[in-house]
Amino acid sequence: MNVLSVTSEVYPLIKTGGLADVAGALPLALDVLGINTRTLLPGYPAVMDKIGPANPLMHFPDLLGEAATLLAATYEGLDLLVLDAPDLYRRAGGPYLDPTGQDYVDNWKRFAVLSMAGAQIAQGALADWQPDLVHVHDWQAALVPVFMRYSEKPEIPSLLTIHNIAFQGQFAANILPELNLPGHAYWEALEYHGTVSYLKGAIVTAHAISTVSPSYAEEILDPAYGMGLEGVVASRADSLHGIVNGIDIEAWNPAKDALITASYGVTTLKKRSLNRESLTKHFGLDHDNSPIFCVISRLTWQKGMDVLAEIIDDLVAEGGKLVVLGSGEPGLEWALKTAANRHPGRVGVQLGYNEPLSHLMQAGSDAIIIPSRFEPCGLTQLYGLRYGCVPVVARTGGLNDTIIDANAAALNAKAATGIQFAAVTAEGLRQAVRRTIRLFKDTKTWNQIQKQGMKADVSWETSAQAYVHLYHRLLGKG
Numbered sequence: 001m002n003v004l005s006v007t008s009e010v011y012p013l014i015k016t017g018g019l020a021d022v023a024g025a026l027p028l029a030l031d032v033l034g035i036n037t038r039t040l041l042p043g044y045p046a047v048m049d050k051i052g053p054a055n056p057l058m059h060f061p062d063l064l065g066e067a068a069t070l071l072a073a074t075y076e077g078l079d080l081l082v083l084d085a086p087d088l089y090r091r092a093g094g095p096y097l098d099p100t101g102q103d104y105v106d107n108w109k110r111f112a113v114l115s116m117a118g119a120q121i122a123q124g125a126l127a128d129w130q131p132d133l134v135h136v137h138d139w140q141a142a143l144v145p146v147f148m149r150y151s152e153k154p155e156i157p158s159l160l161t162i163h164n165i166a167f168q169g170q171f172a173a174n175i176l177p178e179l180n181l182p183g184h185a186y187w188e189a190l191e192y193h194g195t196v197s198y199l200k201g202a203i204v205t206a207h208a209i210s211t212v213s214p215s216y217a218e219e220i221l222d223p224a225y226g227m228g229l230e231g232v233v234a235s236r237a238d239s240l241h242g243i244v245n246g247i248d249i250e251a252w253n254p255a256k257d258a259l260i261t262a263s264y265g266v267t268t269l270k271k272r273s274l275n276r277e278s279l280t281k282h283f284g285l286d287h288d289n290s291p292i293f294c295v296i297s298r299l300t301w302q303k304g305m306d307v308l309a310e311i312i313d314d315l316v317a318e319g320g321k322l323v324v325l326g327s328g329e330p331g332l333e334w335a336l337k338t339a340a341n342r343h344p345g346r347v348g349v350q351l352g353y354n355e356p357l358s359h360l361m362q363a364g365s366d367a368i369i370i371p372s373r374f375e376p377c378g379l380t381q382l383y384g385l386r387y388g389c390v391p392v393v394a395r396t397g398g399l400n401d402t403i404i405d406a407n408a409a410a411l412n413a414k415a416a417t418g419i420q421f422a423a424v425t426a427e428g429l430r431q432a433v434r435r436t437i438r439l440f441k442d443t444k445t446w447n448q449i450q451k452q453g454m455k456a457d458v459s460w461e462t463s464a465q466a467y468v469h470l471y472h473r474l475l476g477k478g
């Protein structure tokens with residue numbers, strides 16, 4: 001089966017968050033199951049640099065008024081279709097934000113063009129490769145099924161995966177004439193309170209919709225999580241699926257990780273202490289046996305980082321240490337930095353994005369705190385499980401589906417893999433930290449939790465099979 005995946009990020013070429021990890025790892029897992037995936041993504045500078053000279057496959061003279069060249073390349077096992085439109089994608093700054101941190105004003109066009117290229121490839125633009133199905137990720141690729149629906153050519157089956165319904169690709173309705181769609185497309189698919197919503201368009205037109213965990217698939221039917229789209233999602237409830245993310249267990253393997261100081265496994269857990277030492281030095285922490293908590297995250301409200309900032313003094317008073325790696329909202333960056341200044345030796349904060357450091361933090365910290373208000377799946381708790389860095393998580397979305405709370409029954413059954421807490425409030429997190437420190441002091445129990453986590457299946461194997469099953473259903477073969 002040939003699948004066209006359309007996405008705005010793919011690890012290891014370009015990553016701002018978890019979408020890239022999934023878009024990068026899923027094709028490799030599907031390959032083993034006989035699915036041939038080609039991934040269409042924009043030719044950002046980082047992507048062009050990494051792929052080097054590439055074969056032009058075809059020229060698009062007019063994608064919503066823009067010319068583009070489609071390049072074929074392979075990179076670390078990924079079969080790529082890179083859309084090279086220099087005016088749109090070759091810019092200083094990130095995939096979505098300019099160097100000053102503002103959204104590019106033409107993001108509507110940059111990702112409509114990506115989607116238009118995706119739709120044309122899906123509908124036969126390439127002479128020697130025809131996808132059977134198109135799998136689009138998030139709002140940036142969400143116009144693919146919309147363009148297919150309103151084109152004269154027959155559409156092919158499509159799957160929309162929602163990684164985060166908070167990001168919807170919502171734009172002023174005056175872009176509508178530029179999208180080259182018939183007027184009725186607005187009323188039928190795209191209209192959202194007088195604006196254009198790309199994500200809504202895909203929820204209405206894709207043949208199936210998936211989210212990245214079963215719990216989140218339930219949650220987005222609820223106004224508390226649906227971010228205004230719960231009604232539209234409900235209208236497609238029959239076609240809604242929840243498939244939990246896996247992780248790349250080769251890139252995230254403590255037994256073979258070149259980015260950490262000492263490799264280790266479930267039977268050589270003691271060697272973690274060498275990573276703990278490196279981490280302690282890196283962040284200038286006190287050398288003692290008190291637990292090190294870490295946070296690796298976008299610093300946003302979604303991730304509960306304001307709640308974290310609120311309890312740092314208590315975490316320190318309880319005897320814990322904390323290291324934070326992240327970037328995001330300036331107010332939260334400031335709050336965390338000032339907490340680090342208040343607690344030298346106890347709290348270390350590094351702002352910015354640093355993939356190698358994120359590995360060392362998982363390998364050297366005792367626990368990872370994830371106090372998200374909502375979390376479609378979450379990946380850092382899965383890395384934590386694999387690295388024996390015990391996840392302390394809010395009971396929501398994928399965090400709910402992947403972590404077994406260390407309650408008495410789970411501890412007795414030796415099934416616990418982490419700590420869950422319900423209310424994302426200062427008091428909720430404070431209690432969870434207290435409970436974690438208590439468990440940490442009981443070394444035998446703590447090691448049991450670590451080992452149980454390290455044995456958990458966080459690979460893509462089961463979930464890739466679930467996607468294959470869904471693909472087959474969409475093709476009418478399942």
Ligand SMILES: Nc1ncnc2c1ncn2[C@@H]1O[C@H](COP(=O)(O)OP(=O)(O)O[C@H]2O[C@H](CO)[C@@H](O)[C@H](O)[C@H]2O)[C@@H](O)[C@H]1O
Nearest residue numbers: 017018019163297325326352353354355375376377378379
């Ligand atoms: N400063 C930093 N330096 C280095 N690495 C950093 C970093 N900040 C974050 N990361 C990394 O970025 C990724 C973040 O993944 P998440 O799943 O936590 O969230 P995100 O909200 O981006 O993704 C959305 O999509 C994913 C994929 O479906 C869902 O799991 C998730 O719930 C949803 O919100 C992880 O690989 C993490 O290690």
